[in-house]
Amino acid sequence: MARLGVFRLEVGGEDPERVRTGRQSWRESGQQDRRDARAEFTIWQGMKGRVPTVLENSGKSWKKSDPGKNSEENLSFLKSYQPRNTDIKHLRILVHGPVGSGKSSFINSVNNVLQNRITCRAPADAVTGGSYTTYKISKDPEGSYSFMFSDTMGFEKPDGRGVHVEDIKLALKGHVKDGYKFKPEEPLTEGDFYNPSPTLDDRVHVLVSVVPAYMISLMNNEAFCASTGIPQLAIITNIDRECPKVRGNIKYAYWSKVLMEWVEKCSFLLGMPPNCIFLVKNYHSETKTSDDIDALILVALREMVSVGEDFLNDLQG
Numbered sequence: 001m002a003r004l005g006v007f008r009l010e011v012g013g014e015d016p017e018r019v020r021t022g023r024q025s026w027r028e029s030g031q032q033d034r035r036d037a038r039a040e041f042t043i044w045q046g047m048k049g050r051v052p053t054v055l056e057n058s059g060k061s062w063k064k065s066d067p068g069k070n071s072e073e074n075l076s077f078l079k080s081y082q083p084r085n086t087d088i089k090h091l092r093i094l095v096h097g098p099v100g101s102g103k104s105s106f107i108n109s110v111n112n113v114l115q116n117r118i119t120c121r122a123p124a125d126a127v128t129g130g131s132y133t134t135y136k137i138s139k140d141p142e143g144s145y146s147f148m149f150s151d152t153m154g155f156e157k158p159d160g161r162g163v164h165v166e167d168i169k170l171a172l173k174g175h176v177k178d179g180y181k182f183k184p185e186e187p188l189t190e191g192d193f194y195n196p197s198p199t200l201d202d203r204v205h206v207l208v209s210v211v212p213a214y215m216i217s218l219m220n221n222e223a224f225c226a227s228t229g230i231p232q233l234a235i236i237t238n239i240d241r242e243c244p245k246v247r248g249n250i251k252y253a254y255w256s257k258v259l260m261e262w263v264e265k266c267s268f269l270l271g272m273p274p275n276c277i278f279l280v281k282n283y284h285s286e287t288k289t290s291d292d293i294d295a296l297i298l299v300a301l302r303e304m305v306s307v308g309e310d311f312l313n314d315l316q317g
Contacts, residue, residue, distance in 0.1 A: 063254035074298040078114070079139070081305055082146050085316055088201050090136065090310045091147040094171060096163070097210035099130075102237035105282035105297040106210055107135050107149050108300055112283050113294045114145065130163070130173060131181045132193075147305050150204065152182065172197025172207065172230055200315070206231055206308040209270065212238035213262045219269050231307040234270060234277045235300050236262055251292040253279045278303065 021056045041277045072125050083091055095103045114137055121135060136144040152163055160248060166187035180193035188194055195202060207230050211219050216236070236259070240247040244260040253259055259279055267274045278300035281293050 039236050045263060057058045061254040065254075067299045068251055068292065069300050071291065071295045074302045075113075077302055078145065078147075078298070078305060081309075083309065083312060085200070085312045087199070087313060088205075089146070090201070091312070092134075092150055092201075093147060093206045093208060093304050093308065094152065094204040095208045096152045096168065098215055101212055101215060102280075102282050103151050103212045105211045105284065106235065106237065106280060106297075107151065109280070109282045109293075109297055111137055111151070112132065112298050113301075114139070116289060118283060118287060119204050123236065131179055132176050134178045135198050136245065147308070153308075168181070170194075172204045174200075174202030174204070200312075201300075204230055205311050206233065206304050208232070208304060209263075210233040211236060211266065212261070213242040214238065216262060216266050219266065229311075230313050232272060232276065233300070233304060233307065234266060234272065235280045236266060236277065237280050237282055239279050240281055249292070250281050250290070250296070253296060278314055308317060 081091075081247075095106065097103050097274060106123055108119060110122050130152075134148055135151070136148045139145045150171070152168070161183040164187040167176065167182055170188055175195050175197050175198055176188060177193045180188060182188075209219065209232070211234065213236050239253055239256075239259055239262075240250060241255045242262060243253075246252050246256050246259065263274050263277050263279070266277050270277075278296070279301055280296050283289070283293065288292070
C-alpha cells in the first residue's frame with residue numbers, strides 16, 4: 001500500500017531532526033504543507049463548475065484509489081499490527097473535535113468494523129461531559145488490538161465551551177490521566193488527574209481532528225500548533241448528509257465533487273494537505289455492518305496506525 005505524506009509541525013526551539021541529520025525540519029515541512037494546501041485550494045476554486053457532481057460513470061476516484069479494493073489487506077494489517085518499540089503496549093490515537101462532531105461514533109464505528117457487528121462502546125459527548133476517556137478495542141481471544149483511542153472535546157472558541165489549548169498540550173505529552181474532566185476556564189496543573197512523569201506509552205502518537213462536513217468552518221489549527229511534532233490527520237464525518245448521491249451509495253464518497261470541495265476547504269482551514277484528510281461514514285442507525293462503510297473506516301484507520309508507527313520509529317532513530 002502506498003504511503004501518504006504526513007503532516008507534522010514542530011513548535012518552539014531548534015528541531016532535533018535538523019540538528020541530528022541536517023534534513024529539512026518537521027517545522028519547515030509543515031510550513032511547506034500549509035503553503036501547498038492553500039495553493040491547491042486556490043486551484044480547486046478555479047475548477048468549480050467544470051467537474052461533474054459525482055464521477056461514478058468515469059470509474060475514477062479523485063483520491064486515485066478505490067477504498068473497497070484493499071479492505072481485506074487493511075483489516076489484516078490492523079489485526080497483525082504490533083508496535084516495533086517494545087516499550088509501547090498500545091499506540092495511542094487522540095481524537096478531538098466539537099461536541100457532536102462524531103468522535104464517539106467514530107470510535108464505535110471502528111469497533112463495529114473490527115468486531116464485524118454493531119456495538120456501542122463509547123458514549124456520546126453529552127454523557128461523558130467532556131472528560132478524557134481511553135478506549136481499547138477487544139480482539140478475541142487475544143485480549144485487545146495494539147492501538148487505542150483517547151477522546152477529548154474540541155476548542156469551540158466561539159462560545160468558550162471548548163477544551164483549553166494547554167490541556168491539549170498536556171494530553172499530547174501524556175500528563176492527563178484517564179477520567180479527567182476538562183475545564184474550559186482553566187488548564188490542568190496538578191492533582192489526582194495530573195501525571196507528572198509520563199512514559200512513552202502514556203503519550204499521544206497520532207492526533208486526529210474529527211469534524212462533520214457542515215461544521216468545517218468552526219475548525220481552527222490551534223491543536224496543530226500545540227502538537228510538538230506528532231503526526232496529524234483529519235476525518236470528515238456525516239458525508240452522506242452533504243451529497244445526496246453519496247447518501248444513496250456510500251462507496252462513491254471519493255467520486256463526489258461536493259465532498260472533494262469539503263476536503264479542500266478543510267485542508268485550507270487546518271493547513272494540512274488533502275492526502276491527510278479522510279472521508280468517513282459513521283454507523284448510526286444501521287443494524288448490520290456494511291462493506292462500503294467498513295472500507296472507508298479501514299482506509300482512515302490504517303493510515304492512523306501507520307503514521308503513528310512511523311512516529312515511534314523516528315523517536316527511536
